[in-house]
Every structure is written in C-alpha cells, then in structure tokens.
Amino acid sequence: MHVFQDEANLDLYLTGFLWILKLTAASAVIALVLGVLLAAMRVSPIPVLRGFGTAWVNIFRNTPLTLIIFFCYFGLFSTLGLSLSDDLNLNNYWLSVVGLSVYTAAFVCEALRSGINTVPPGQAEAARAVGLTFIQILRIIILPQAGRAVIGPLGSVFIALAKNSTIAGTIGVMESSNAMKELINANGDAVIEIFLVFAGTFVLFLVPTGYFFGWLANRLAVRR
C-alpha cells in the first residue's frame, strides 16, 4: 500500500473524489429541477412544450455523455464563447455540470413520466371536474404521487450520475479518473492496487446509497 502512504498521493486521491462529490451534488439538483419541468412539459396539453420535451429527451438520452461534455467545452465555450468563470478550473467544472445536468435531466424526466403512469387517471379527471387547472392538478395531485413511486429508479439515475461525473475529466477537471491516471503514470508498478482503491471507493459509497434509496422508496410508497 506504499502509493497511498505518500501524502501528496493521498491528497490527489482525496481531491479527485471531492471533485466527484461537487459535480454530483450540483448536477443532481439541477437535473432534478430540469427533469421535473421536462416531465411536466411531456404530459402538458400544449403541443409545442410536448415537442420540446420529447426532443430534449431523445437528443440527450441518446448522445454519449463524453460527446456532450466535449461539446460543452469545444462548442459552448470555445466556439460560442460561453464562459462561466474566469478561473479555468471553475469554468471547466461548471461546463461539466451543464453537460451532466442536461444529460441526466432526460433520464429523470423519463423516470418521472413512468411514475405519472402509476397514478390512476380517475384522479386527474376528478381534479379537473372540481375546477383545478392543469398546473394545479400536476402540482397537487399527480407529481407528489409520481415522485414517491419513482424514488427507486431515481436512485439508479443518481448512482449513474455519480459515476458519470468521472467523464468531466475529458475537459480537464481533476476528478478521480484523472487523479487515478496521474497516480498510475507515476507508479506503473502499482496499477492494480491504485485501480482497486479507486473502484473500491465508488462501490463503498454507492452501495449504501442504493440501499438508502431502496429504504426510502419503501417508506414513502403510495399504498393503494
């Protein structure tokens, strides 16, 4: 275990996972908000919004994440001049968050839409009959139940997001995969050890996360 006894190496390892944490946290929040909006659009009575939601999901869900993040740097930043911070590291971080969020939002949207299907149609009809508007029906009746039905699937989306955060490394965020590359570059004789520690760290954090979402889903399930 000599590699991780070196303080500089340990530091690199911790920094890598700190970036993963920051990327996951920010992207999860933004993707959740975007995903809810997209799901609302996809079930809304307005054709333009439905079209927009469908297009978003089909484009981003079917494009490799590497390409999306790469586009955020070379497309949004390089070509279109969208600069999110003067600091290079922060700029790359936020560009990655944009990429991760738009990608993950598509999956959140689809998960929620499947949740909406679990709500009996009679509830929406009854709500409409007492005079609630579409927004009100969605906000008060449908989405709370749909959300509770899809906590499990959302957990999977969240876990995928945490692992996907490593792709931010392609545009230079010093996340764990870049930290791992740097360590392997300097310690060619300890490749397996370094790999196991990095992979193990992900497993160590994500297995309990999975159980947590399972427990939460069970607790908040709508009993019918």
Add this chain to the structure above:
Amino acid sequence: MRISRMTAIAAAAVLSLGVAACGGDDGDDTGTGGTTASGIIGKAQGQKKLVIGVKGDQPGLGLQTGTTYEGFDIEIGKILAKGLGVPESGIEWKTTVSANREPFIQQGTVDLVVATYTINDERKTKVNFGGPYYIAGQDLLVPTDSTITGPESLDGKKVCSVSGSTPAKRIQTEYPKAQLQQFDAYSKCVTALAGGQVDAVTTDDIILAGYASQAEYAGKFKVVGKTFSTEPYGIGLKKDDSDGCKKINEILTAAAADGSYKAAWDSTLGKSGKAAPTLDTSKLTNCS
C-alpha cells in the same frame, strides 16, 4: 495488518528467489548463457519477432494512420530491430500512452518502448533504459504573434498539457501562477490553442515541433525555443535485462556512426527544418 504481513511474505519469497537466481548464475556462468535468452536478445534471436510500444498520436515522433506508424521513434524502433536481427515484418507496433508504458514493460505486453520516454530515477527503479537517443526539453508552443517568451512570462496565462503528464506536473509545481488546462490528448490542447482558449501548450520541444509542422497549422504557431527541463529519451525494457540494454546502446552507437540515425531524423522530424542532433554516445546509460 493482514496485508502488510502478506506483503512481507511475498517480499521474502521474491528475495529468496532472487538470491537463488544469483547462486544459479554463479554456477553456470560459463554455460549456455540461459539468462540472456530470457531478454530481448533471446527473443529476437529465437522468434525473429519484437513487440515495440510506441505513441500513436504524436506527429513527427509516433503517429498512427490506419495500421501504419510513422515518425522518429518508429525509425529508431526499426534501427533497433534491425540491429537485433529482426526483419521489419517481424516488428509488431503497439500503441502505448504515457500511463501504461511501465506496466506494459513489466507485464511483458511489449518488449521495448520507444515512446518519448524520459529517463528518470523513479522510472529506473521499475524498468531499464537504453539510450538516450535524443535529449529533449520542455518548451512552449504559442501562436506566432504571442508575447510569451518563456516559462517566466506565464503568470496568469492559460497553459495546456496532458492530464497526469510530467510537463503538466512541472507547471503545477514550478509555475503555479499559470492556469493549467488539462486534456487527455495533446491534439485537444492544440485545437484549444488554435481557438484561443489557451495561451500556450507545453510539453517536450520535439513533440511541439511535430505539431507546429503539421500542414493544417502551418505558420500559425511557433515553438518558443527556451527549454526549461532536460528530458533524455530512453528505450525502455525489462528491469533485469541489462544485456539487452547494452546491446541497444551498441546498436545506437553504430547507427550514429553509419549515418542511419541522421537518416531517421531527416526523414521525419527533419522535415520541420530542425537540424539533426548528434547522438552523444558518452551520455548513454550504464544499463545497471
């Protein structure tokens, strides 16, 4: 606790094996020379084949187009194979990246590595080096009209290099006022430089010269020409293969004398206008 005990047992086992091997060597020193046959010389003589690890993405040095490779490192690889008695058809080129060169050598995936491989003390503990066949230095690639004159003028500037590489690390530690952009390939750095998102690209001068001489960037970039490190490029091979290493140095010395070294340069990096270097045979490693 458990792991450290296991390590100790493993270390003891390796040590005792090593001692045993030494004893064996003493015994049949005058014998058939069974130890040399395990190295690259043995493989070259026995199978007439060599697997050489090279870079695949560095114009002028090691560039892969389809299934063929071209560049200065490739030519050096051909010279070595010829010197070892392996025909060109017996060479299998294998693309390596910076991070997998040591593992590839240690695991026997490749027999030799000729891939802009800087000799340093840390790596010497893991592999053996023949050469150096070229002495490079870290430099900067900048747009032709740039005001950057060397690493001192990098304060606040955006510098691009490959993530995890030695040049990137040097910028981080020695020029911390520069902002470091890291990508997974130099080609992306050069794209960003062409687009103006970074002010300079940094790595060894010889690699930068290769990019500067690419047709699509003709006249756009210049290499600053003020190197701030010494990168002796060596030929990596297994740690215990000192005979193979000595043979490599002999081949290089011969190539410098008969002009094939200069010819290798002229047909590749020489095209960028840089004059052929002289191979300083006094700097060759002692292969220990």
